[in-house]
Every structure is written in structure tokens, then in C-alpha cells.
Amino acid sequence: MRVVIGGLIGFYGIVLITMGLVVDTAADRAKTGDVNANLWAGLGMVVVAAAFAVSVRLNPVIVEAPAEPAEKTDATGSA
Template identity: 55%
Template sequence: MAAETASNRRHTAGALDIRNIIGALLGAYGVILLLMGIFGDTESDKTGDVNANLWAGIALVVVSVVFLTWARLRPVRVPEHVESPDDGGRPPGHQD
């Protein structure tokens, strides 16, 4: 694939893809809750003998992995160039 020409390559949104941002945030919160569930006080009397932090952390980490995998497998393609509208780039309804 090293013989790809510049016209065949496509740009992707990369780190600015919203799925990467959401996945990273959910992953960070998930890891924090996971660690609190493992090492923190379980407070089982408040949650009915369920370690809520642990289970919420696991769920958030799983959803984070799904978002990041989705962004990796189906990246957003950015067009090479975008043609400007005939009105000089002004938004609809704009008056001088």
C-alpha cells in the first residue's frame, strides 16, 4: 500500500472525531469508578449489597471501548476541498 498516490489517500477526523472524545471521557470516568469500586469503601448498606462503583466503572469502560473501536473501524472521512456557496460564504438570511 506504500504506492498510494496523494489522490487516493483520504483524510480522517482523527482525534477530533466526537466518538474519540466521548470514548476517552467515558473511559476516564470508568477507570476512576472501577478503581473506587476495587479500593474504595463499597457502602453496601446504601446500594443493597451491590458494589455500584465497580459495576458502573465496568459498564463505562466497556462503552468506552465500543466508542473507540467504532471510531477506529469506521473513521469519518474529511473531503479534500469544500466548494464555497455562491453567496460569498455568508449564512442564509444574512444581510449587509
């Protein structure tokens, strides 16, 4: 699940970085107090996605094999 969440956050972060670099207007900066909000939000999202990727690498989820089921017996106790 961490891979999916990290991948989506990373993808949206890259989109925001691209928008911050390509479609940055003076009107947009005036709304945010002369800060390129798309660029900074995108950079933050890419950092979070990288943290998810590091988390997956350092602490992978290990699924153990199921135990063998016990032999079934009927009501009389014989197999």
C-alpha cells in the same frame, strides 16, 4: 468527537473501578443492596468506551478535500 467522548467515559470508568476496589465500605454496600455500584458502573463505562474506540476504528470519519472554486466572472460575463 467520538474519541473525546469515549476517552472521557473511559477515564471516568477507570476512576469508578479504582474507587470500587479501594474505597468500598459496608455502609456504601448497604445503600445499594449489597452491590458494589462504583465497580459495576465503572466496568459498564469502560465497555462503552471500548465500543466507542471500536466504532472509531471500524468507521472513521473521512474528510474530503474541498473542490476547486469555479473561476469568478464579473457582471459583464468576462473573466
